[in-house]
Amino acid sequence: MSAVLNDEGSPRASVATRERVHEAARSLGYVPNGIARGLRTRRSMTLALISDVIATTPYAGQLIQGAQDAAWRAGYLLVLVNTGGNTELEEHAIRALRQQQVDGALYATMYHRVVSVPQGLDGLPVVVLDARPQTDGFPCVVPDEEAGARTAVEELAGHGHRRIAFVLDERDGPAARGRLRGYRAELARQGLLDDPGRVVRAASDSAGGRRAALELLDQAEPPTAIFAFNDQMAVGVYHAASERGLRIPEDLSVVGFDDLYVIGRELSPGLTTVALPHYAMGEAATQLLLAEVEGAERPPAVARLVACPLIRRGSVGPARSPDAPAHRGQLAAGQPLPERSHR
């Protein structure tokens, strides 16, 4: 029976018998009891996704979906656990998870940062997702922030822009660092001047984006394109542009980051942005985890970078040709810049 239903390689029964067994199983509505099987095989066929916050992040869905799809394909169920950042809750949840014998865990955060993997997970296969582990020893899957930022700047430079500013989250972290690094690297590759005055830090919401953009637009030599740290800051750039009477993309080009649901499409014109690959990250992390769960050996504890694709909508246009040379002439002549008006 068991041999037939589990479809073992060498046939222990004739084709006819197999057919009859299957038929009987079907008519009786027989479904093998996974709990009993799990007790014997010491495998629950269950993976956990442990995360800090899910409720407030609009892209949580993609991350979960990617993980779930990959788990399913391998015949595993995905258990969801949200700690809300509460350590006590987290410990409690991890105990429950281990009691239920989950085969492995994804330890995820909802934005790219550094985390310490809880001790309760010791001995269990773990992959860190959308975060960097504080201590070594765990493989992790993160967005390729640097390459993503390069893509953004490349898109802008490709449209002829030479004064490309960057409006950056004032908080430090892997995302801010990586995107700044990418911005600088691509500026250099394009042979463009990396003026520190064109990098403005602010709170990572639309108010911060607006403030930073106003500061840039009021400079003597304002940028013709702004790369925003994220889509919410890009919304602020739109506001600032409208306040200064600048049209997007005719007078100012804008590229965001994240590809936040709703924002990109509701803005007018639509926001060109670099997408955070949440689905792909969830999927990749789960595949890594399954390799460890099913395979004998642990995967190396390295960071797997996932590409961030550019989503073209309507916020990037060609740079105005006439003004650039004039201003650059000024700079080259070493003339003093007029004092900037900050407000």
Added chain:
Amino acid sequence: MSAVLNDEGSPRASVATRERVHEAARSLGYVPNGIARGLRTRRSMTLALISDVIATTPYAGQLIQGAQDAAWRAGYLLVLVNTGGNTELEEHAIRALRQQQVDGALYATMYHRVVSVPQGLDGLPVVVLDARPQTDGFPCVVPDEEAGARTAVEELAGHGHRRIAFVLDERDGPAARGRLRGYRAELARQGLLDDPGRVVRAASDSAGGRRAALELLDQAEPPTAIFAFNDQMAVGVYHAASERGLRIPEDLSVVGFDDLYVIGRELSPGLTTVALPHYAMGEAATQLLLAEVEGAERPPAVARLVACPLIRRGSVGPARSPDAPAHRGQLAAGQPLPERSHR
């Protein structure tokens, strides 16, 4: 041992012994094996949340979080399953779920509509979430659309508005119906005229909302307040108002529905809206499900309505006082209304 660790009522061991047993368990890192326990007790302590779409809906998070928190509190784990609307996938998933002996299932959709509960769930405790079951026999938890719409109209009427229009999803469904019913009921309660010309149907996105609002604003006697079927349509109402040179809330008041993450706060002024109580619904449905799982009897197969609270932001202002009496005088005198200009 077992008796001590499970803290049975009547003490089978002395306090000292109990202490020693617990101590030993702790030092050995002993965690009871939930799988073995489940095999014996025929309870996996696992609940499933089966849903059509999660990835693209921004409020999925709240629904999941509410369900998860309630499950946790009772010591249950929540397994997530997303079918993406694919029936074949759904059947496969349900088989896997039953094989893993889940104790009950939440069958959810990401917006309020009518669903048929799959046969594979027969015999398992099921609660339908954010949807109405096509066939009777299942309890369900849904937002109180009608009361929510009444709240919106009441807020507008409370600010003195007497010409309150409704911009409605052209697709039929429990949400559209309930909100329309609530709109009419509250209009009646406030003693306001229910002019059919003030209900305009359109696609439920910002483009549809804009089109519908323009139609209303171009009427001979335009509304001073618009209640929008959802927040995305409300965004369209903002666009339309701006195109006609109307300020919100000075010249036009707007109330939305859903309380979509991002939208309400990014708009300027902030959108006053009726919130869909996703967290509360997830929680309520799970509690209902647990009552059935743990209790002997099935809960009655009735619909549990969850209240939709009003979120006040800045889009509702007082109605302009002068014009209202004049117009009402006109109507009261029974004079013919000037023909409306539709486009």
Added chain:
DNA sequence: CTGAAAGCGCTTACAG
């Protein structure tokens, strides 16, 4: 190759 028995780690009904 095949069938019967042991055992996964618990809980529970039962004999002492």
Added chain:
DNA sequence: CTGAAAGCGCTTACAG
């Protein structure tokens, strides 16, 4: 009251 045994439904190593 308490300890030892049976059994949950599978898989797997083993004797025939």
